[in-house]
């Protein structure tokens with residue numbers, strides 16, 4: 115897999131998480147959100163826990179993604195933060211995010 119396609123997978127999972135939050139926000143405790151792992155493995159279906167404020171900070175960062183601990187990869191990705199629930203991983207800046215299909 116190229117760096118670009120790894121990033122595309124994480125970018126796709128980010129879109130899923132944004133949608134989960136939009137749909138679930140009125141129904142859930144905002145300090146106990148369950149989101150999909152944003153690791154580059156397209157078949158990964160693991161969930162991770164995050165608070166609403168943690169998620170908001172993450173959504174402001176286009177190139178940082180949240181993975182279940184242990185799902186971070188080496189190579190071009192860099193771990194920028196680590197908690198009991200998730201690992202934040204950044205992609206290099208020269209990778210262009212996947213544009214949504216028209």
Ligand SMILES: [Zn+2]
Nearest residue numbers: 151153158185
């Ligand atoms: Zn994963």
